[in-house]
Amino acid sequence: MGDRLEYCTLAEHYGMIIPYSGPTLASVEKMSGALKVHFDHADGGLVVRGERLGEFFHRR
Numbered sequence: 001m002g003d004r005l006e007y008c009t010l011a012e013h014y015g016m017i018i019p020y021s022g023p024t025l026a027s028v029e030k031m032s033g034a035l036k037v038h039f040d041h042a043d044g045g046l047v048v049r050g051e052r053l054g055e056f057f058h059r060r
Contacts, residue, residue, distance in 0.1 A: 019043040 007020035021041040029036040039046065 004020070007018055010016040011018050011020040019041060023039040023042040023046060026038040026040045029038065
């Protein structure tokens with residue numbers, strides 16, 4: 001938690017270009033038979049664990 005707060009402070013208040021937030025939903029694009037989901041703050045990309053994506057959930 002302390003690291004995340006430090007990164008947020010450095011990015012938001014001191015203008016450093018560093019990843020400081022987890023992935024956040026930017027937009028959803030409807031396609032034929034699918035949805036294309038775009039995220040902000042996904043430096044390095046996102047990966048699917050397992051054979052295919054089954055659902056999205058929020059970890060607490």
